[in-house]
Amino acid sequence: MADFKRWKEQRLSRADGSRKGSVDEPIEGIVRLLNGHDSFCTTSSCSGRVVVLEQPPLPPAAEATTSFEIQKQNCNWLMVTHQNCTIQDVLTALQRATDDAVFKFEPFVLHVQCQELQDAQLLHVVAIExxxxxxxxxxxxxxxxxxxVRSTHCLEVPLSQKGKLMVNEEYVDFVVQVANQKMEENRRRIDRFYTSLQFALENRDHSSSSPLEEKGRNNTVDPYRRKRKSKGTKTDEDHTSPEENRGLESEDETESKLNVFH
Structure with missing residues (x-):
């Protein structure tokens, strides 16, 4: 515990190395709540964003060997917003494109280092629910x-090639509306996550200080797991498929993403 506490103090004392330089306002409460507990330390986050970026096309020989991170470093960010956007925002960004431009919605993502496996399991249940x-x-x-903490409701649409818009404005307006709908759903999920996380941590803290330890654990620590079991379905703690965990970073890769998410 002492080692984790010391590491956490060092980590949180560092300057924010993200593009934005600060935690996104919609998830400040979540980050503050987790870092206020001894068992957790947030390492990177993004509340969700809509972006337009361009990337020079790779030569065919390089496509199989160039990593995603190297490709991302070569991108030119034409537009980034953590709020809803308009068609005019996107069209203005596309006017600056000289290479292939892509419109993307990326949902909430949060990486948390946990002191014990049971701490990570608690967060996992809350996130899934x-x-x-x-x-x-x-x-x-x-x-x-x-x-x-990751979601699957992403959106990625190519819009221009070598600076030329490949679709009409009606289609651009359509994908903007879809992205805004996804952003609204993303906010609802963030709110559910925050509320459930508060409830789970309060129950855990209360249970650990209660004289009726075993009874308290049975009644309060695992309401999410019991709820899922009662439906007759497997929980993600019973089985997590490779598809569900696709794209999760290794410990070293997670550290390297600190400058990517904002």
């Missing part, structure tokens, strides 16, 4: 426990 069904837990070779 809130609708973040691509969430998962990774344990590094040295025992580092990371919990990733």
């Amino acid at each position: 809130a609708g973040f069904r691509n969430s998962g837990i990774t344990v590094g070779r040295k025992g580092k426990i990371m919990m990733a």
